[in-house]
Amino acid sequence: MLNRTSKQDLHFFSDAVVKKMGKFTLYYKPYSLVLNHVFTVASGSRSSTPVVLVALEYDGVVGYGEASMPFYLGESHETVLGFLAQVDLSSFSNPFLTEDILSYVDQLMLKNTAAKASIDIALHDLLGKLMQQPWYRIWGFNPENTPNTSFTIGIDKPDVIREKVKEAKPYKLLKVKLGLDSDKEMIETIREVTDAPICVDVNQGWKDRREALEMAHWLEERGVVFIEQPMPKERIDDNAWLTENSPLPTIADEAVQRLSDVPKASGVYSGINIKLMKCTGLREARAMVELARNYDLKVMLGCMTETSCAISAAAQLAPAVDWADLDGALLIGNDVYQGMWVDDGKIMLSDNPGIGVNFIKN
Structure with a gap:
């Protein structure tokens, strides 16, 4: 009933x-x-x-x-x-x-x-x-196929970076923000503390494609698995050149907002980052996953800083993607919902109907 x-x-x-x-x-x-x-x-x-x-x-x-x-x-x-x-x-x-x-x-x-x-x-x-029913079940997705979620490390001073990395010990993949002159220092500081795989998010911060390629090779040697939005989204030819020559996959974030942007990423990036807040929600996000597969693009599922409400909604699509960065609710101190959770780094989905959230009991 x-x-x-x-x-x-x-x-x-x-x-x-x-x-x-x-x-x-x-x-x-x-x-x-x-x-x-x-x-x-x-x-x-x-x-x-x-x-x-x-x-x-x-x-x-x-x-x-x-x-x-x-x-x-x-x-x-x-x-x-x-x-x-x-x-x-x-x-x-x-x-x-x-x-x-x-x-x-x-x-x-x-x-x-x-x-x-x-x-x-x-x-x-x-x-x-x-x-x-929960949406992953309505869509026919197997909850056992969810990926690990990355845990984001923002740009900071070395002592703070070390502390953040220690806090992120339960997570199997670290997402590191780059794009400033301190990029190599960031990675070297993290490697003092952990050998966990890293993905990097440059947020359009690299401006020269040859320097970007040199960084890609340097990052590969230090256990980085992919590079998110390496150069400004308007630099289409430079991003395509970097993708063609890079030893690491490149993922479009700012360059791909909605469904109509997906075909434009083909030949320019290796994959796309889908976020509910960029694409108007679950209806379009699912269509973007399917269209990206048609173009042989990898799919990452991302988020903004959000409560467990929006995070749990996005997580319903997690079994259908290659990578997930659904740590937005983990970075805040005043969440009002509980929903999806992380067990040993892996995204876990409940049997609760809809997006699977309840209010946190005060």
Whole structure:
């Protein structure tokens, strides 16, 4: 028998904006995630990330969603709240009209991909609960096929780097942020502490393709397995040249946002990094996985700084990808959900329906 919503399920949203939309009710509220460490990448530093948490109710069942807005996405609390204020699902008779609902949401405004993802995630969670199945099972994925998740080490001073690496000991793959003059020092410092495999994320920080190739060879000798977004996304020829000559695979992140970008990555990168906040959510993310395979591209599943809500949503696709970087909730100190978890570095999925999250009991 389907469990209906209790008042406790929506207690967190007691101070939220509430929108009645025909058979649907939308709840949303701003929230700020506090990082355990100052997070530095090639483009800047931050100690918190704004998010908007969402609940979508239909027939007494509630699905949860989230929009996470790091500064480089161009979204904020104000833009997401403004977008959600425009959403009106009153013309839709039921949540199973997924294509119609999400097509409508996508065409409301240009961009605003994180805001759109919050509706997509909440709708998928709601549908999974109505069907009483987790999404990985609805899609036919084997939960035993999930990859390990990497754990991200931001740019920092050597003593802080060593401490971060020690904290990351349970993880089988480290993701290291590069893109500054300290790149070699970062890797050498980490190698003082661990011999675990590393992937590096340059965040477009390398500007010269020959120097980038030299770094790729240097990194390969030190146990690096791939390079994410090595050069500016606009430098298409340089990225393609690097990919052709590099001993390591290259993964497009900033260069691939949505489904229409996937074909453009073919011949330029070895693979793509899919993030729900970039591509508007699970509906498009799954289509991107399938299209990437058609182009023989590797697939990485990534995230922003997010609660376990958005992380657990993305994790439903984890059995279908080559690599995963779903550590966003592990980097914060004020998560409000519990969902997917990590066991000895491996992503673990629960049998809970939808995206598989519950509120953390206080």
